[in-house]
Each structure stands twice: as C-alpha cells, then as structure tokens.
Amino acid sequence: MSIKSFGAKIFAKRIRKKIDKWANNPIETQKRVFEELLKSASNTAFGRDHNFTKIHTHDDFVKEVPIRDYEQLRPYVDRVVAGEDDILWPGKPIYFAKTSGTTSGVKYIPLTSDSMPTHIKAARNAILCYIAESGKASFVDGKMIFLQGSPELVEKNGINLGRLSGIVAHYVPKYLQKNRLPSWETNCIDDWESKVDAIVEETANENMTIISGIPPWVQMYFEKLQKKTGKSIGELFKNFELFIYGGVNFEPYKATFEKLIGRKVASIELYPASEGFFAFQDVQGEKGMLLQLDSGMFYEFIKADEFFEENPKRITIADVEKDINYVMLISSNAGLWAYNIGDTVMFTSTSPYRVIVSGRIKHFISAFGEHVIGKEVEQAMKEATEATGAVIKEFTVAPQINPKDSELPYHEWFIEFQESPKDIAGLEIQIDNALRKQNTYYDDLITGNVLRTLKVRSVPKDGFNEYMKSIGKLGGQNKLPRLSNDRKIADSLMTGIGK
Structure with a gap:
C-alpha cells in the first residue's frame, strides 16, 4: 500500500x-x-x-x-x-x-x-x-x-x-x-x-x-x-x-x-x-x-x-x-x-x-394535460429494455399533436439503439405500459381514446451527436433534453430519419 x-x-x-x-x-x-x-x-x-x-x-x-x-x-x-x-x-x-x-x-x-x-x-x-x-x-x-x-x-x-x-x-x-x-x-x-x-x-x-x-x-x-x-x-x-x-x-x-x-x-x-x-x-x-x-x-x-x-x-x-x-x-x-x-x-x-x-x-410533456416528467420516461425505458433485451444509446420524447390520416395524437419516442429489439412493436407496448403504470393522467388519456399508444422512431447511428453538433452543443457539459413539450428537436431528428 x-x-x-x-x-x-x-x-x-x-x-x-x-x-x-x-x-x-x-x-x-x-x-x-x-x-x-x-x-x-x-x-x-x-x-x-x-x-x-x-x-x-x-x-x-x-x-x-x-x-x-x-x-x-x-x-x-x-x-x-x-x-x-x-x-x-x-x-x-x-x-x-x-x-x-x-x-x-x-x-x-x-x-x-x-x-x-x-x-x-x-x-x-x-x-x-x-x-x-x-x-x-x-x-x-x-x-x-x-x-x-x-x-x-x-x-x-x-x-x-x-x-x-x-x-x-x-x-x-x-x-x-x-x-x-x-x-x-x-x-x-x-x-x-x-x-x-x-x-x-x-x-x-x-x-x-x-x-x-x-x-x-x-x-x-x-x-x-x-x-x-x-x-x-x-x-x-x-x-x-x-x-x-x-x-x-x-x-x-x-x-x-x-x-x-x-x-x-x-x-x-x-x-x-x-x-x-x-x-x-x-x-x-x-x-x-x-x-x-x-x-x-x-x-x-x-x-x-x-x-x-x-x-x-x-x-x-x-x-x-x-x-x-x-x-x-x-x-x-x-x-x-x-x-x-x-x-x-x-x-x-x-x-x-x-x-x-x-x-x-x-422539460416535460403536458400537451394533453398528462405532465409526464423525466423520471417517468427514464424508468419506463429501463423496464422496457430489460424486458426486451434492447440496448439504447440515447433517446428523447416529444408529443405528436397533429398526426396525419386523422390518427389520434401520441407521444413519439426517438431512440438510437446500440442493439435493436427483435420486435419494435413489442418495445412500444412495454414502454407504454410502464409509463401508464407510473402516470395516471397519461393512462386516463389512453383509456379515454384522447391519445393512442406511443410510437418509437429509430434514429440512425450517431444521429443525436449530429443533432447536437448542428446546434453547437456537442460534448462538454451539454445534455440532450429527455423531454420536450414542442417539436423542435423531434422535427430536426425526423429530417435525419427521412420520414
């Protein structure tokens, strides 16, 4: 010693x-x-x-x-x-x-x-x-x-x-x-x-x-x-x-x-x-x-x-x-x-x-009165990845208020995977159930057909780094917001996804 x-x-x-x-x-x-x-x-x-x-x-x-x-x-x-x-x-x-x-x-x-x-x-x-x-x-x-x-x-x-x-x-x-x-x-x-x-x-x-x-x-x-x-x-x-x-x-x-x-x-x-x-x-x-x-x-x-x-x-x-x-x-x-x-x-x-x-x-989502907070989405992600074997690199969540084709609004989860799950739909169900278990307001909105269950968008490799670089915030003490109540980050990521 x-x-x-x-x-x-x-x-x-x-x-x-x-x-x-x-x-x-x-x-x-x-x-x-x-x-x-x-x-x-x-x-x-x-x-x-x-x-x-x-x-x-x-x-x-x-x-x-x-x-x-x-x-x-x-x-x-x-x-x-x-x-x-x-x-x-x-x-x-x-x-x-x-x-x-x-x-x-x-x-x-x-x-x-x-x-x-x-x-x-x-x-x-x-x-x-x-x-x-x-x-x-x-x-x-x-x-x-x-x-x-x-x-x-x-x-x-x-x-x-x-x-x-x-x-x-x-x-x-x-x-x-x-x-x-x-x-x-x-x-x-x-x-x-x-x-x-x-x-x-x-x-x-x-x-x-x-x-x-x-x-x-x-x-x-x-x-x-x-x-x-x-x-x-x-x-x-x-x-x-x-x-x-x-x-x-x-x-x-x-x-x-x-x-x-x-x-x-x-x-x-x-x-x-x-x-x-x-x-x-x-x-x-x-x-x-x-x-x-x-x-x-x-x-x-x-x-x-x-x-x-x-x-x-x-x-x-x-x-x-x-x-x-x-x-x-x-x-x-x-x-x-x-x-x-x-x-x-x-x-x-x-x-x-x-x-x-x-x-x-x-940093929360309450576009529909649900007031979902960071702790809830992180816990939902933890439970879902443990259940499905998916490994994530980064993620963020935003509301989709005006979807196309008269679809109900929903929460949109943008995820960059280290290891993708075999079944994205299964991951969506796992995340959604874990979130509903924590947040009764969100659960009520799903049950009442005000919202549909969430959707996952797969972000290309290094997509989040590219986004942070585009706004001059790559590295250092800069952090990607887990939650947004608007579509600013989501729309930029959608451009990279090409959908």
Whole structure:
C-alpha cells in the first residue's frame, strides 16, 4: 500500500465523521446556514432592497424575497457583471460560470471566494466517502481522467469567466496533478470530437483507475478507445475501479457501459451545477444522493404540481416528504436568493436527506394535460429494455399533436439503439405500459381514446451527436433534453430519419 493510499484512508474516515455530524443534525444545520447567509449579505444592494436585517424566520424570508429565475435576477447580475461591488454578495465574485439558457441567452452565474471551495470539497468528499465505505484506496495511485470543458478563461471587467468544469480544473490538488489526464493542451481543444480523439491517444496506454464525465460523452470516449485498440475498456484498463458521473441519469446508459467495459465497475453519482454542488452519492447501493446541507446553501422546495400557481407554498427540508416531485430553490453564498435552478427533485430518504433528480420543471410533456416528467420516461425505458433485451444509446420524447390520416395524437419516442429489439412493436407496448403504470393522467388519456399508444422512431447511428453538433452543443457539459413539450428537436431528428 502506498503512502498516498494509506493517507487517503485515514483522511476519508475523518471526513466521513464530519459529514455524519451535520447530516444527523439537518434542521439545525440549515438554520445556521440560513442565519449566516442573511447576516453576511445584509449590507449588499440585494440585502438592503429586501430588508435582510428584519428577516428572522423562514416566513419572513418568503414575504421579503420572491422566487426568481435567472431572467428575474438579471438586473442585479448585470450590475455584478458591470463590475459593481456588494450587489448580491459582499465584494465581487472571483469567477463567472458561463452557461447557455433557453430564454436568457448566455448566463453569468457568480462564483465567490465563499462558494467556490464548496464545489471542490463536495467532489473530493464524494470520493472520500467511497473510500471510507469500501476500504479501497489503491486507485488514487493510478491515472484519473475528467472529461470536461476547456480550462481556458477570459476576463470580463476584472473577473475570469468560463465553463464551470473548466474553472474547477484549476483547483485539482497538487498531490493529484501528476495523476490527472488529459494534458492541459488537450483539455484546451475546443472541437469535442477532436478533443476526444486526442484524449484517446493520450490515455490508451495509461493505468486509468478513475474516469469521470457525463455518461453520453464518456460513452463516446469508450467507443473510440475500443475501436482503436480492439479491446474492452475493462481489458484495456485493468485497474479501472471507479466511474464518476453527473448531469444525466445513468440508468439508460448502464447496459451499454457494462458491455463496453466488460465487467461491473463501482460508480458515484454527483449533482453539480454552476449554481452550486448540491448532492453526491455517499453510500454504494443506496438510492439517492446526500443533499449538501452544510455547503453555504439554504434550500426551499415547492411541490411541482403547484409551482405554476400564483403563490405556491415554499417549504424547508423540515417539511418535505419522500417520493413527491419538488422544484428546488436555493439561496447561497454565491449571492443567489430564492433562486429557481430549474430542476425537480424527489427525496428517497429524510434520515439523512437524500435526493434524486427527477427532471426539469420546463422539460416535460403536458400537451394533453398528462405532465409526464423525466423520471417517468427514464424508468419506463429501463423496464422496457430489460424486458426486451434492447440496448439504447440515447433517446428523447416529444408529443405528436397533429398526426396525419386523422390518427389520434401520441407521444413519439426517438431512440438510437446500440442493439435493436427483435420486435419494435413489442418495445412500444412495454414502454407504454410502464409509463401508464407510473402516470395516471397519461393512462386516463389512453383509456379515454384522447391519445393512442406511443410510437418509437429509430434514429440512425450517431444521429443525436449530429443533432447536437448542428446546434453547437456537442460534448462538454451539454445534455440532450429527455423531454420536450414542442417539436423542435423531434422535427430536426425526423429530417435525419427521412420520414
């Protein structure tokens, strides 16, 4: 056992105890974070505008601070971007995480000297929890790869900006620098396909032990490695032990990954975003990720089916329940206040508080009142592929509101198969039944002959990559929406299908 792996085991036990301390005292922890946030920001422009000095309870906060998304917070953010001090948080941010929004164009999410360390600690602690639980640490001596955006930053009014994954690349600890791949030069390549080709060249003969990234892009990396070497990933990287992922649900990709790797590999799910590092999987075999209650973020939740009401009820973790779809709001030491990040979550446990990401509040299908969410389509796909033996590479779903030939409307599933099922019609029935079992509104529409059962469209090989490339979002942290309430993606894919 190396000194590094021995030290990692000792450190992991110490960190696990610290995590357990706040995780076992969740209400008190969130109360402390709430009070610290208000006190710290009381003299900012936002704090003065919203009477922070007069806020003592959550009810006070709800009265003074309305829910905002980026566009609604933008008047304050624009002042920060222009270089003003003490607007949303004391001083100025140290970075802006640049993201692209569907309605706001480019978004600049502030990262402060107080918030940035929480991103790094959470990523580190996810690995340490795995070490503490499993007792395994030899992988820290091997090579690690993090498929991420370019670490090159540009300056805007004295503040560096870039993609979050690129910013985080500047914070890799010194003791891991020699283990990290790819090289800085390769990481800076903009074109995603060229970048993956270069990463394949750099890593094919290395002792890779940890591989991390968004599943569809790691899959592309694995496929290119296999094509180059003729070996499974497990053969090529005999000591590959840990796959770390986030951004999308891994379940739809799991069968493909196991086939590419050739054996099972432990995995850790993360829930990072530009707005904060919200949760990570702290226990193997446990459903859900541990909500980070001690990371400078105060959480509020609104039942998703009440969110679009005029004054939806905002609750804290003290009042959440398991298996209910909630919109998550955050207030943070990055200067975001009652901020709607756009995600919906479900609690799988309230002792401790663990969540799964169930979808996006704007990514759903309710063209007919069914309100189908991401978690439901992913679960339906999982059940159907297990039943039929099909292996999928990627998929998305959209409504077909005006079909030809006086046919009833339906949901249209666009699927790129790794291995096609013997019977597409059988797969359609399996998916439809699994979806109806989960969503009573959808079931009622089928039963009432408002909708017909769904249809599957087979997308040609690399069809989704071609679509993402056509809109300038191939690779990096970009994700294909699982659900759309319109036909924008569907119509583009139909052109490629030629139907």
